[in-house]
Amino acid sequence: MNPAYGRTLKAVGRTALRFFAPVAALTAIAFTVAPLAAQPPRPGGPGRNPLPLRGARTAEFTATEGTWISLDVSPDGQTIVFDLLGDLYTMPITGGKASPLLTGMAFEVQPRFSPDGESVAFISDRSGGDNLWTMRLDRTDTTQVSRGNNNLFLSPEWVPDGEYIVVSRSGGLGGSANLYMYNAERSSPITIPGAPTSPILAALFGGIKRIGAAFSPDGRYIWYAQSFGDWEYNARLPRYQLYRYDRETGTATLMTNRYGSAMRPAISPDGEWLVYASRYNADTGLRKRNLATGDEEWLAYPVQRDEQESRAPVDVYPGYAFLPDGSAIVVSYGGKVWNVPMDGSGPTEIPFEVDVELSIGPSVKFDYQIDTTAMVTASQIRSPVVSPDGGRVAFTAFDRLWVRDLPEGEATRLTEADVGEFHPQWSPDGASLAYVTWDDTDGGHIMRVPAAGGAPVQLTGTAAMYYNVAWSPDGERIVASRGAARDLMEASGLFFGPMGAEFVWVPAAATAPAAATVISPTGLRDVAHFASDDPDRIYAYSPVEGLVSFRWDGTDIKRHLVVRGRQGIAGMANPHPDEWEYLPRRVYPWRKGPDPTDVDPPTEPGFAQPAGLIVLSPEGDRAFVQFGNDIYIVDLAEVGSAPPNILLTNLGASPVPVRKLTDVGGEFPAWSPDGSALNWAMGNVLFTYDLDHVESEEAEEEETAHARALIRARAMAISDTLSDKRAEADSLENADEEVPEELEDEITRLQADSVQVVADSLMARADSIREAAEEVAARASAVRDGDKEILADTTDTYEAHERRIEVQLPRDIPRGLVALRGGRIITMAENPGDTTGAPHVIENGVVVVRDNRIVEVGVADSVEIPDSAQVIDVSGKTLVPGYIDTHYHSMWLVPEIHPQEVWQYLATLAYGVTTTRDPQTAFTDILSYTDRVLTGGMTGPRIYSTGPGVFNGENIRDADHAKTILRRYSEYYDTKTLKMYMSGNRQQRQWIIQAARELELMPTTEGGLDYKIDMTHAIDGYPGIEHNIPVAPMYSDVVELFKESETTNTPTLLVSYGGPFGENYFYATENAHDDPKLNMFVPKENIDARTRRRGSGAGGSPGPVGWFLEEEHVFPRHAEFVKKMLEDDGRMAVGSHGQIQGVGFHWELWAMAAGDASNHDMLRAATILGAEAIGFGEQLGSIEKDKFADILVLNSDPLDDLRNTVDIRYVMKDGRLYDGMTLDEVYPEERTLERRRPAETDPASTSAGIRGN
Template structure:
């Protein structure tokens, strides 16, 4: 980014309430002040914001009578304004008016017009809605464009005098791109993207639902419609199949569609692809984009002769290797005389003559007053109290009498009296304990165990506690035990421990699981059948075993696995636009009666299971009131680990450390009483009476005449909820150590102590300064680090650690690997399951060698189908009130309206929401505009210029590009697998299962047949991605290093090196790896720099990373939370000397290897 590329005059208005915002920063890397920068407050709606910003989550917000003029119908009101000027821009689609005098183009989500000779642009649209890809109508009076101003994306038309704006398309669930007028001006053609491939659709400008033009083949994406003089033929580009990572070329080719015959014909077959066809008005010339080696150019074809040549090269890099949600290249246009093309590239607009003469720049200036959402940025302090309360209760089950519950907590089994008892451990075992199940008489509890060294077994213990009895004779991985109704046998799923040990991610592939039964007194297991289902359970009948899988639904069979019967399938409502309803993840038959309990997406339901012949019935609980058989939604926020009470009238579940009991009879009685009261009110009410009218009027307004903010809520039965609070000692070392004589890169601004001392007391930094200026406390241990370099512990802001689920590991290998490589804090954005919460508890208790574990928990997906702000509050309370994640991952959770509701709820509940980039720069820009806290993965469509730099930096969105899995280009990890000796890395082999190394380092195949697994260095793009990160942080923005879990531990350093490759200084790269990463997670008051009072998370390096960033991987020692470990072995060095391991993943190699 050139310093002179914009005229500064930046105004950032911040929302009125500042109580939850940072007022100062002590780490020296706060967003710097800029010339002409002023902080102002948007006044419109201030009283409303003050009154409602922290309303209870159960209360709807007061409607705004006077929305901000730039809100444009969207639910989120602006909270800040960016005002500045630009003379360069990113990915600008441009069109020329029919008279050749005017240009229209998009810029940061607004439309502008400007004389074709250049100058200062005039806004045509302005607001928070994202408008793009404008095209003039044939008569030059109107402009068609894409916009999400209705809450979902659609095609809109605006008159040039702004007197009229109409929406052409209907609905909010599809996305659109590249609209174009038919030559007669009666129709618009655009690509509509819903489920499946994006297809060209034809819409009449006066209304209707439109029609798809090209149906077959179904897997062909069609986009970029273009006309010449003849409206019969439509030029377009197509791609067969969807985008894919690490793709080969020939992604797009050109074709022509005949509107009379309905037939298409391919018109290109270039290795570099062909896209964005643009036809001259006289019908002679075709200009399109294509790739040559690593660069994109514009080619021109003489349609009379078929001859082709390069017209301009290089130009803007295309988006073939991504989802191309704004097409594979920005829109361009011929001048009316067909002599030149007006195109965007290099950050500017160009007039490109068709005769091959020199292109001429078209200078422009865009003055923006851009409304953006309030900032969502919180400080989360890290507690170091003596004890902590465990966050997650797992596998809770009620006793047959219902007066006690058994559950697993920190991988130990507990029992407590329900509802007010004190949890008590059942055993004193050191093995991990899981999945308790009660004997039918309530006297005993069976449970499974796992130990990384010895494997797992099934045990039985008296429900009042004592010495457990081992029931199984052979170690294995035992899951989901259930006691038979007669108390004689226990069933469980048994899998080989070997498969569990060899599992590299959350699942356990390669096992041969069997459903077995074991005598309740212990003995050899008897195989019932291969375990093709899960959730095995019983009703009151001892003769049949029930089970569930999403394909077959709820099934049952005999003890020998025969006579298999299907009973019911349960599905839910799919996300908008989806035609496939999601199946339940679990269905459990009630112990008595005809009810079943189902978990669909994140919610729990009861359904009535009919006895029918023929096809198995399917019950859709998307709207329980309209289900084919009686159904009931039990949860508003969600629930996990559901279980029936023994009488089939109560349902138990847990969420976080809360245990909930839903009484079906009490719920029905409550609903009957509410209905009776409503009927009585209706009978007594007289709407015509003056008194009633007065009361109604008073109910609508408060005493001051303001609109009331306390609307009557629909009364609902509230199940019983009890928090299970079990305190555990927090792992905090005791003692004082001085790390002396090392170079200390503090990340307190630019401070570097060439010889410094760090005093650590317990788990916090007590003093830091130049050697000789720091007193050594009496009795302190002094460790000489002369010649070493100490940096803050590395922060991985996008760390998929993928530890095993359901049965928790004693020591996940991925946790140890990251710590050994100096990563002391991780945040996993989208864990898939909530098991990570229990792992976090185990880390806090000191039972696992690990970095600090943070996560968003499972992502918030479109399957939630958020209906309004109040619904979003319910969804997010899962994370704020129960999981205590501090952050969430909004993972493509719907249209703009739904994303804004989620953001509003997150801000109210003090959650920092990060987002899935999704290979969609357009959506990424809207998330920055709205005020989201973070975006994961890089934005394709590089290079990016000053406008994007300022948007990302000034919005405050934290940018974690995960360059190893580059979006829009080859994965950067491929570069490192080619250039690094992964197989010969002894440390990597010590902390990584050999299967993981072999499958990633021996061969790099492509996604399918044919070449694609190897990339010439010239086509890698990670330096362009990281150049944008450099520009963002230099503009005062935030970024993080996220390894994506590609090669646990080592891949963090690869990601760091790739981040620096775009021109950062080594110190800037280390900032991103430490203090800026901590700031991105809201943890920088305790982490990210070496300063007094902060937690003692440090890395001792043998080399100096300020000389060469690759010295980040010379980890000699790691201090996490005040404990110092050897970087090569993870043996604890201080305050105790404890050997690490043995590690289960270190397997014997074949002879001679």
């Protein structure tokens, strides 16, 4: 008998301690071997610092005027509380120095005194997003009343009893809003229903908006303003009317019917008067109504222009208040605060002075270098497909077909054809590739080429637009979608795909062109493919039907899978719907959103969108799903006629297994031939997700987990049995009875077993740790040896393997030496020795250009022109830098099958824009178009872009997730920038700007018709805001903020926010229709759509109205802000928005000058400030030595008349000189611009037999 285990009670007790210690250790080990999954906080969730950004700069200035000041008067009439740039202040009723009440990074607005005067209610985003808050004026308590961070709150108002607060709340970060009543100390609101409305009208206009509540003195009635929808472009008035809600009867009554709308009601303390805002002609005034008689008259006019033509995030008119005795209102307009007597005796200014100390985020500005290497590496590989043996990958780059060995190898072209080559697919035996071609003149065909190289074979006899080819499993047929070539040849705007397209097939082994056999019309289906064991059925995807299949004659249609998701927070309506959805691979013909005729409409509320693409695996047991930027795997479960309907927003509740494969995103997903892996691309990186490997690892993990569970079960069983046996032994000991030897032996055995279980567990854990360590060490060794294709996978989540595919072509750089001599040079450089701001102008100057760089600039007599230089006399001309369009859209580039010529870029370059930045491309095709310009395959300006925007559909979870998403732009697209497109609440937007700074990206933002969000962009340090701020006028407080934050505003006044689009003014006053230069580059249909008739939808212009009285146009008001900014060293840039190609840049420039900015300041905005805004101020934007040679030669001087900007003689882009009228090359070679696009036919020469009648 082992003496260590004595028979005495005391000894047994010691033994028990020895047993329970290792068992406790075993239990701890067993239950903690598997790491707990990290649980990221929900957006805006609770945390120590809901707003992560900390101020790094301070805007310090004294303000005596302010923009959109909302205020209230204390119940005792002695104090005014007001907001300024998101901080709250108080001041005496007589005015004077204001005292800060709430300051900091949070944006806090619309303060309202409680009836007892001891607290204020206000709206703040300090929790990470908008919420209703209260604060005691003695600062003893600040309370968050509402909850959640994904709503928009505005215009709080206390119920007269002081127990409740009524506030407007949207169902998301924008959109329609309703009135809710919150107890001041509780967070569950009561909905105030408002007036009954037609559900059809509400749906048509995007819901009902009820804002600006005001109470009658007894609290019975709530007055508010109501509109259909959030906002409307090119709106027809009225937009808002006043309603009165009776809290006793629950009924709401329409109380106004004014053409100019009725907004922001206020009721006098005695209940005698109603005051509200209304538009009269082009200005806003305040009206007063005697509530006893109904008589009305104007109280003050003009005042602050209302916000009824924007989102009105801080209401359609700033908050104001009656004095307690009802004798006057205190209101802000003209940047000041006024006492306006009700008796009409005239307003009195209440002067104020605010010492502003506004915290601003860190600077996020970088200077980038333009790549000058001799070879251009393709920035994008498109449609990569891996060969059946896994040894090669075929893809499109530079719009040509390439193959490369895997894992290493050099990319080579398979053909020498001068046509576009797209959508390659391997034959089942891997011996051939099928693909489609495109030629702007001749159309396209289905081709087959040997994978080992050789002459391609044209399989189709009829030229058409072919796309999305697929081999049948037996390799005998090639299926494709086909549309008329004419549809692509004549595309002059947003291309929705060919009309009347059909599925066709051709014999794969054909040796000569042949007629294709029609299968069926495509309808809304596309991307034909097969299951390897089912050659009799063709699978395809439709955004309406989901994944479907049919026979070779188009019959026996079956539906297999429907997948939907949400593109963002409900209510976050996009100001530009055509920029909303991002489909990395387009299904032709494409559309956005669920179809109203869908046979299985989504039942989930919110923005349920169909997947972008679903493709069945070769085995037919699962499918990949592309939704937005992400790729998923979904198992199939055949259940008869009704397919499974999967909603990606709640994968845990999915009826079938769903796996998300991406985090940073992916494009062009394709199955490996055996279905064991999924490949996709992003930029020029090929991703491979080995599903077999993942499933094998998961099986091993399940086995390990099962073994650990068995260990735990065994340990617990031993523990329970040992406890029972010890209890039995203790009972005998206590009864002074001898413990049987067999019982002691059993206790000893159980104790030994317990130790062995601990040992087994520790050994298993050690083995697991050793294996993980060896794997990490192997990865580290591989990286140390230079293998950058192996990713360190140290997380518990499998990551796809990445392999960068480098494909190179020579960079297009003109060679030679040229001197532009005799012209007047407006350099846009700093004027040496000048302190007055006078422009730097060189009379009788010379610019010498070697290759694509400026090597000398100066007065003709001081510059020695080399004998080898070609001299071009530009005497009497004016030279300026090439224009930079910082908000350019092509409206839009054709996706997938790329034309060889892009007329939009030709028009843009011909009108002097040598650099474009497209801030939200919707698709990544622009990367390939850019590659073609860089290599000389296409003529166009310098093309920069943000790529597709970062929308709120990304659902940013935390700072790390934001960085992951932004790696898409820094590591894969290499855009140097991105567009933060209203990407969520304030917390999420701050995570994005932090990630951008870390990754050295210069983001710009969507202005979104939202004054409040625009101010937070500037405060957070975003370097760019696209579109004008909708509020007008704006005052020095905003100028100071923008100046300190170094935020560049590109106002795009042709699509003015807050009023009619500025383009309508120019369509009414310019003759674009008959402009010979415009007609040379822009298709006639595109011009006709914009110029022959204006109105709803003309040329893509949204809204119901297309013609406006000149005084109705708002762009001159916004142009006043342009002038203030430029005169005070602020930053403005010029962006045409692509409203009309070419001349649109000049219209925008002239619109921005309508506020009387100097011509030189406007040229700064068009050149050097634009270059700095996109990070290339050291490379572009001025005519200086060592900068790139982007120069315009004008026939007349824009300093004399800004409209001379369009009078272009020559365009030099990157050292190559073009004729400004025709784009024929003048230097270094003389050659006529080759136009590939077929000329449009004029029917004038065609006789119908009745000419002259």
